[in-house]
Structure formats: structure tokens, C-alpha cells
Amino acid sequence: MIYFDNAATSWPKPPQVKEAMVRFMDEVGANPGRSGHALSVEAARIFYEARESLSSLFHAKDPSRIVFTLNATESINLALKGFLRPGDHVITSSMEHNSVMRPLRDLEKRGTELSVIPCSEEGTLDPQEVEKKIGSNTRMIVLNHATNVTGTLLPVREVGLIARKHDLLFLVDAAQTAGAYPIDMERDGIDLLAFTGHKSLYGPQGTGGLVIGVRVKEKEMVPLKQGGTGSRSEFEEQPDFLPDRFESGTPNSVGIAGLLAGIRFIVEKGIEKIRKHEMDLIEKLIGGLKEFPQVRIYGPETGLGRVATLSFNVAPLSPAEVAFRLEREFGILCRPGLQCAPAAHRTIGTFPEGTVRFSLGYLNSKEQVDRALQGVSRLARE
Amino acid sequence: MSQGVILFPSIHFVLQAEKIVKGKGFLIDLIPVPRQLSSDCGVCMLIEWEQKDKLYALLEGEGVKIERAYPLPQKEKTSSGE
Numbered sequence: 001m002i003y004f005d006n007a008a009t010s011w012p013k014p015p016q017v018k019e020a021m022v023r024f025m026d027e028v029g030a031n032p033g034r035s036g037h038a039l040s041v042e043a044a045r046i047f048y049e050a051r052e053s054l055s056s057l058f059h060a061k062d063p064s065r066i067v068f069t070l071n072a073t074e075s076i077n078l079a080l081k082g083f084l085r086p087g088d089h090v091i092t093s094s095m096e097h098n099s100v101m102r103p104l105r106d107l108e109k110r111g112t113e114l115s116v117i118p119c120s121e122e123g124t125l126d127p128q129e130v131e132k133k134i135g136s137n138t139r140m141i142v143l144n145h146a147t148n149v150t151g152t153l154l155p156v157r158e159v160g161l162i163a164r165k166h167d168l169l170f171l172v173d174a175a176q177t178a179g180a181y182p183i184d185m186e187r188d189g190i191d192l193l194a195f196t197g198h199k200s201l202y203g204p205q206g207t208g209g210l211v212i213g214v215r216v217k218e219k220e221m222v223p224l225k226q227g228g229t230g231s232r233s234e235f236e237e238q239p240d241f242l243p244d245r246f247e248s249g250t251p252n253s254v255g256i257a258g259l260l261a262g263i264r265f266i267v268e269k270g271i272e273k274i275r276k277h278e279m280d281l282i283e284k285l286i287g288g289l290k291e292f293p294q295v296r297i298y299g300p301e302t303g304l305g306r307v308a309t310l311s312f313n314v315a316p317l318s319p320a321e322v323a324f325r326l327e328r329e330f331g332i333l334c335r336p337g338l339q340c341a342p343a344a345h346r347t348i349g350t351f352p353e354g355t356v357r358f359s360l361g362y363l364n365s366k367e368q369v370d371r372a373l374q375g376v377s378r379l380a381r382e
Numbered sequence: 383m384s385q386g387v388i389l390f391p392s393i394h395f396v397l398q399a400e401k402i403v404k405g406k407g408f409l410i411d412l413i414p415v416p417r418q419l420s421s422d423c424g425v426c427m428l429i430e431w432e433q434k435d436k437l438y439a440l441l442e443g444e445g446v447k448i449e450r451a452y453p454l455p456q457k458e459k460t461s462s463g464e
Binding site: 032035036037041044045048051062064230231233234241244 | 391398414422
């Protein structure tokens with residue numbers, strides 16, 4: 001079996017991820033920071049270490065400003081709904097996933113003004129178009145770092161500079177890049193970084209977070225929920241300090257134990273090495289697919305300006321049929337359709353049928369790419 | 383020698399403080415917050431009271447958020463270790 005659906009969730013995970021989770025269940029198990037006993041402290045230590053590793057990975061300045069959530073979607077909802085009020089204006093791109101689009105459309109119904117900047121057919125964004133839309137009531141710019149449809153990288157650093165210049169909040173959806181592409185919140189001008197743990201950070205599902213930059217006034221961000229934090233228990237009001245302000249209720253401790261092992265795996269390998277391997281694979285894949293006249297590739301056709309996610313179609317077959325046959329006849333698991341990003345497909349001209357998406361990861365091999373190319377070749381030549 | 387405790391807003395800062403002071407010659411331990419000081423359910427740092435100022439300087443210098451420090455009554459001394 002060949003797993004090419006890493007943009008949905010990475011699989012397999014490095015073995016140390018499962019081992020850390022089993023160790024947590026066998027030897028720790030307690031509720032972090034909720035009691036004074038050794039196991040509760042040990043559980044809290046896992047969270048502390050995970051915050052520190054993530055802070056260093058993203059060049060964030062203060063680990064206490066990392067809030068754990070279930071996934072990037074929850075993090076994005078927290079940042080958008082925490083800050084945006086009726087009358088505020090927010091700018092985004094036409095390549096966003098529904099994790100950004102749906103909360104924005106909901107906010108729009110409640111009176112927040114929304115501008116969606118059209119991207120090119122390759123999924124690229126002109127930062128000047130973003131700047132042109134900035135008005136007196138603009139509060140935030142939100143952008144995905146790399147799209148989950150074509151793998152195109154968006155000009156985060158350039159837009160970050162624009163956000164700083166106009167003193168706007170800049171929220172980046174790093175679901176497709178955290179762990180696979182270098183992120184430097186300071187250099188890239190990112191104020192709020194939403195990440196997921198179960199993709200390129202190789203953690204389990206149900207882990208994610210929001211990094212709240214040092215410029216952000218967190219007291220202006222309204223929590224999505226309130227509840228027990230293990231701190232200030234004598235008060236019935238939510239604590240106002242980080243990370244507790246946004247972390248109520250028992251967290252996914254076993255998941256964070258796995259995520260910490262995933263992050264350590266990445267740090268040990270090095271993001272540059274991971275990226276090189278992934279780009280070698282994707283360039284080989286693109287090179288092979290370009291041999292078939294029936295195949296149309298969407299997005300950048302080199303390793304520059306992209307991550308290891310590729311959308312294509314095989315004429316005259318539908319994406320669903322290609323994906324089904326690749327699985328049944330060649331054991332290749334991929335994702336056809338709209339990949340939860342209708343706006344992105346409208347932008348690249350593939351709405352409503354969508355595309356076939358191959359999303360590769362560090363644990364895929366050149367042999368797997370060769371076998372996938374053989375499969376596509378068979379379908380293309382029919 | 384008399385002992386005391388440093389209280390932090392949350393467990394994150396307790397663990398940050400522990401990491402910073404470890405291996406620097408301070409005699410500290412993490413213990414449940416004494417009931418008479420706070421009804422909080424978390425942990426705090428048990429210290430040698432005479433090292434309080436040095437610890438404060440070190441921790442505040444590293445940006446650790448500290449809540450308060452209290453001397454402990456001599457008779458309620460808790461055993462400590464690093």
C-alpha cells in the first residue's frame with residue numbers, strides 16, 4: 001500500500017510517537033497541572049516540553065504563549081472569533097481551506113466585513129493586492145502558508161511586512177507547513193500561528209495549537225470556552241494569563257505526549273533535510289506526470305514555491321474515478337475532490353469536480369513515486 | 383535553616399522556574415501548595431528562605447511570572463531535596 005494522503009493526516013508516524021503515547025498511558029496517565037502529586041507534575045512536564053520545542057521550532061519568543069487546541073481549525077476559530085467584531089474588516093485569499101472560509105463567512109453574517117483577494121490559477125497571491133484592500137477598519141489579515149490543494153506557498157513574509165506596516169494582526173494557517181517548511185514568526189511577521197499536530201509534525205490526531213505572538217494583546221482575544229484550568233481555583237472567573245486563559249478542561253495529554261515525540265523527530269532530522277527529501281520526491285513525481293499529455297498539473301511545476309502536495313487530473317476521467325482505480329488496482333491511497341477547499345478550486349478552475357491530490361511526506365520513498373507513476377501511466381494510456 | 387515557598391500563576395511557570403534553577407546550587411523541591419496559603423490545587427516551589435532574593439533575581443531575569451513568596455513556619459518544615 002502507498003499512502004499519499006499526508007496533507008489530510010500523516011501516516012505512518014515515526015515509531016517513537018506511538019511509544020511516547022504508550023509510555024504516557026502506562027506510566028503517567030494523570031491530569032496535567034491539576035493536582036500536586038508526582039504524576040500530575042510529570043504530565044504537566046510533557047506540556048511544558050512540548051511548548052518549549054514548538055516555541056523554538058517556530059521562533060516564537062515565549063513558550064507560555066502557545067495554547068493547545070484540538071487542531072488548526074479550532075486554533076483559527078479561536079483567533080478569528082476571539083478578535084473580530086461587527087464593523088471590523090478582515091482580508092484573506094481565495095486559496096483558503098474551509099477552516100478559514102467557514103468561520104469568516106459566519107462572521108460576515110454577523111457584521112464583520114470580509115475581503116477575499118483573488119489568487120492566480122497557480123494559487124499564488126500578489127501582496128500588493130492585499131495592501132490595496134486595507135482600510136481604516138481593517139483589523140486582521142489571515143492567510144494559509146501553503147494551500148492544501150496545490151501545495152502552493154503563499155507570500156507570508158511579504159504580507160507579514162504589510163501587516164506590520166499598517167499595524168494589523170496577521171494570522172497564518174500553517175496546517176500544511178508546520179514541520180515541513182521553515183517558519184520564523186519574528187522574521188515572517190506572524191502574530192498568530194495556527195498549527196495542527198497530526199500532519200507534518202507527525203503527532204496524533206486531536207492535537208494542535210495557536211501561537212500567540214508577543215505583540216498580540218491576548219486580553220482582547222475572547223476565549224471560545226471557559227472552565228477548569230488547575231490554576232486560580234478559588235475564583236469563579238477565568239484566569240487572564242497565558243496559556244490558561246485559552247486552555248480550559250482536561251486536555252489531550254496522551255496526544256501531546258505523542259506530539260512531543262513527533263516534534264523531537266523533526267528536530268533530530270532537521271526541517272531542511274525533511275524538505276529536501278520531500279522536494280526530491282515531488283519533483284520526481286511532477287517530472288513523471290508531465291510525460292503524459294492526458295495529465296494536467298495544477299500549481300507550481302518545480303519544488304520552488306510549493307510543499308509536497310500536488311493536484312492533477314487525468315483526462316477524460318473524473319478525479320473520483322482516478323482515485324478509486326489507483327487504490328483498487330495499484331494500492332495507492334490519495335484524495336480526490338475538493339479537499340474541503342471550494343474557494344481554492346474555484347480559483348484554479350477545477351470546481352466542482354476537483355482534482356486528484358497526491359500529498360507526500362518524509363516517510364514516502366522514490367520507489368513509491370515510481371510505482372504511483374506506473375499506475376497513473378496505465379490510466380492515462382487507456 | 384528556615385524554608386519558604388514561591389507560588390506561580392500556573393504549573394507552566396513552576397516548571398519553567400524549576401528548569402532555570404536546576405544545577406545552579408539551590409536547594410529546591412516541587413510540593414503541593416500549602417492549604418493555608420492558597421486553595422489552589424497545584425504545586426509550588428519549596429526553597430531555603432535565605433535564598434529567596436537570589437532566586438527572585440534569577441527567575442525574574444528570565445521572565446518567569448511569579449505570584450508571591452511566603453516563609454513557612456519552622457515547625458511545619460517539609461523535607462527538601464533537589
